[in-house]
Amino acid sequence: MAEQERIPRNFITDIIDDDLKAGRADHVATRFPPEPNGYLHIGHAKSICLNFGLARDYHGTCNLRFDDTNPVKEDMEYIRSIERDVQWLGFHWQEPVRHSSDYFDQLYGYALELIDQGLAYVDELSPDQIREYRGTLKEPGRCSPYRDRSVEENRALFEKMRQGEFAEGAACLRAKIDMASPFICMRDPVIYRVRFAAHALTGQKWCIYPMYDFTHCISDAIEGITHSICTLEFQDNRRLYDWVLDHISIKSRPHQYEMSRLNLEYSLTSKRKLNLLVEKGIVDGWDDPRLTTISGLRRRGYTPASIREFCRRIGVTKQENTVEMSALESCVREDLNANAPRAMCVLHPLKVVIDNFGADGVTQSEFTVPNHPDKPELGERTITMSKEIYIDAADFREEANKQYKRLKLGSEVRLRHGYIIKALSCEKDAEGRVILVHAEAVPNSVGANVENHKPKGVIHYVNAADCVRVQVNLLDKLFTDPNPGAAEDFLSVVNPDSKTVILDAAAEKSLGEAQPGDTFQFEREGYFCVDSKDFKAGQPVFNLTVALRETRKAQAQL
Numbered sequence: 153m154a155e156q157e158r159i160p161r162n163f164i165t166d167i168i169d170d171d172l173k174a175g176r177a178d179h180v181a182t183r184f185p186p187e188p189n190g191y192l193h194i195g196h197a198k199s200i201c202l203n204f205g206l207a208r209d210y211h212g213t214c215n216l217r218f219d220d221t222n223p224v225k226e227d228m229e230y231i232r233s234i235e236r237d238v239q240w241l242g243f244h245w246q247e248p249v250r251h252s253s254d255y256f257d258q259l260y261g262y263a264l265e266l267i268d269q270g271l272a273y274v275d276e277l278s279p280d281q282i283r284e285y286r287g288t289l290k291e292p293g294r295c296s297p298y299r300d301r302s303v304e305e306n307r308a309l310f311e312k313m314r315q316g317e318f319a320e321g322a323a324c325l326r327a328k329i330d331m332a333s334p335f336i337c338m339r340d341p342v343i344y345r346v347r348f349a350a351h352a353l354t355g356q357k358w359c360i361y362p363m364y365d366f367t368h369c370i371s372d373a374i375e376g377i378t379h380s381i382c383t384l385e386f387q388d389n390r391r392l393y394d395w396v397l398d399h400i401s402i403k404s405r406p407h408q409y410e411m412s413r414l415n416l417e418y419s420l421t422s423k424r425k426l427n428l429l430v431e432k433g434i435v436d437g438w439d440d441p442r443l444t445t446i447s448g449l450r451r452r453g454y455t456p457a458s459i460r461e462f463c464r465r466i467g468v469t470k471q472e473n474t475v476e477m478s479a480l481e482s483c484v485r486e487d488l489n490a491n492a493p494r495a496m497c498v499l500h501p502l503k504v505v506i507d508n509f510g511a512d513g514v515t516q517s518e519f520t521v522p523n524h525p526d527k528p529e530l531g532e533r534t535i536t537m538s539k540e541i542y543i544d545a546a547d548f549r550e551e552a553n554k555q556y557k558r559l560k561l562g563s564e565v566r567l568r569h570g571y572i573i574k575a576l577s578c579e580k581d582a583e584g585r586v587i588l589v590h591a592e593a594v595p596n597s598v599g600a601n602v603e604n605h606k607p608k609g610v611i612h613y614v615n616a617a618d619c620v621r622v623q624v625n626l627l628d629k630l631f632t633d634p635n636p637g638a639a640e641d642f643l644s645v646v647n648p649d650s651k652t653v654i655l656d657a658a659a660e661k662s663l664g665e666a667q668p669g670d671t672f673q674f675e676r677e678g679y680f681c682v683d684s685k686d687f688k689a690g691q692p693v694f695n696l697t698v699a700l701r702e703t704r705k706a707q708a709q710l
């Protein structure tokens with residue numbers, strides 16, 4: 153990764169710098185701790201870029217740790233997808249991959265330590281009662297009648313829980329902290345519960361599972377994490393994080409720091425909500441290119457560098473805010489503008505017959521053109537033309553005012569990389585739609601100015617004789633509401649027009665060989681990426697990655 157990818161200074165790098173300077177730390181160890189209950193989204197990319205980026209910039213380490221304490225919702229498919237996404241983004245974790253479940257034995261031991269100090273008890277209130285006893289922000293909680301059990305009794309009952317002798321919800325282990333704390337998370341939080349579910353990694357070994365707040369801080373300490381970064385909603389929980397580590401025998405002492413979440417306009421950053429879109433079939437899987445999941449962005453043609461650059465630009469702060477979609481789009485546009493090969497594809501083909509093709513000075517049928525205007529290293533290709541070509545229907549009008557820089561009857565435009573042509577007449581169908589244009593080419597006008605011929609603009613075209621017919625998916629925002637996550641029912645703000653399928657766009661011949669994941673700038677249209685799902689050789693399907701800044705809509709207004 154390039155040097156300019158260093159994380160710009162932020163409050164966390166300030167903390168690290170201070171810690172290193174004051175000798176509170178002599179290295180940096182971070183972790184990225186996803187729960188494997190869905191695919192990663194753009195919000196996770198922010199956390200990945202920060203945690204792995206800090207490890208890179210400070211020559212430290214970053215662990216990938218699956219926070220797999222809820223056997224009911226977790227799945228190997230999610231584990232594999234998360235590993236793939238982190239690697240695809242360009243990061244490497246410190247081997248091996250960790251799992252909270254690797255520490256179940258140790259966590260159990262630390263729970264016993266709390267019991268032995270009179271700092272944890274087995275409660276037999278029901279989950280509803282526990283909630284009721286917990287109180288509210290205005291009212292203190294009440295103590296459970298089981299709170300003052302003896303150490304021996306708690307040991308015996310916790311063992312009974314472990315042996316599977318309590319039904320789910322019939323008993324749990326709670327830390328004994330303070331039922332009157334202004335921080336609700338400190339009102340005797342549950343730290344172990346009964347779940348009769350097979351775990352993806354530990355199988356049937358356990359029927360009690362530790363809760364997040366108990367697990368996370370201890371896992372950090374076991375791994376020697378120095379700076380444990382999470383999002384702001386865990387601010388209060390930091391007290392519990394510290395309380396647990398203060399009361400068990402572990403030596404290592406990580407610290408938790410909170411940053412604001414990434415919220416992105418028109419997209420969801422909640423695995424639970426994304427899962428609903430997938431389950432209801434509203435999108436074509438977790439990697440639907442309209443989703444801002446990492447796999448969806450990949451399928452759409454986003455590059456890892458563009459996502460890293462986006463994360464660099466949004467920065468790391470404690471202020472909650474919502475980032476505009478255009479911020480993400482401009483990152484990929486800049487990257488693809490610099491790196492994607494150019495090609496021509498006519499989305500709405502209209503046939504043009506060059507009546508004088510073959511006459512003197514109008515015989516050139518092959519043109520060698522660069523794949524990129526500024527990058528000779530991307531090579532060259534040959535495009536062809538013949539008597540019949542296709543242009544985009546939007547690039548022809550019978551009449552138009554002077555602002556119209558495309559083809560109209562009686563005036564001239566240049567074909568990209570080719571001849572100047574002049575439209576002579578057109579044919580229409582019964583409904584009055586133009587179905588064919590007759591034109592003539594200006595002799596010897598390829599790559600040359602010709603006296604008395606001043607084409608108004610340049611339009612793209614393909615050769616009707618050898619173009620390939622391809623499917624192009626024009627993708628738009630998945631939601632009509634910029635903040636779908638806040639909508640009462642986010643399913644009601646799904647954009648019904650988020651995908652427009654063009655079945656028979658006409659692409660220049662070379663595009664027939666495009667491979668899954670290949671990205672191109674279709675000249676004058678935008679950036680497009682070959683879909684990687686159900687790929688058939690010779691029949692690429694293209695997804696719109698992002699429009700050119702100058703969209704066709706804007707052009708059409710001219």
Ligand code: ATP
Pocket residue numbers: 184185186187188194195196198199219381382383412413414415421422423424
């Ligand atoms: P989700 O609601 O999507 O499940 P989560 O926070 O529960 O999100 P985790 O798998 O627990 O998801 O998250 C792994 C890491 O990614 C955590 O450290 C979390 O703070 C971070 N993270 C998740 N969402 C965002 C976001 N929108 N912005 C920044 N960091 C995030």
Ligand code: MG
Pocket residue numbers: 187
């Ligand atoms: Mg979570």
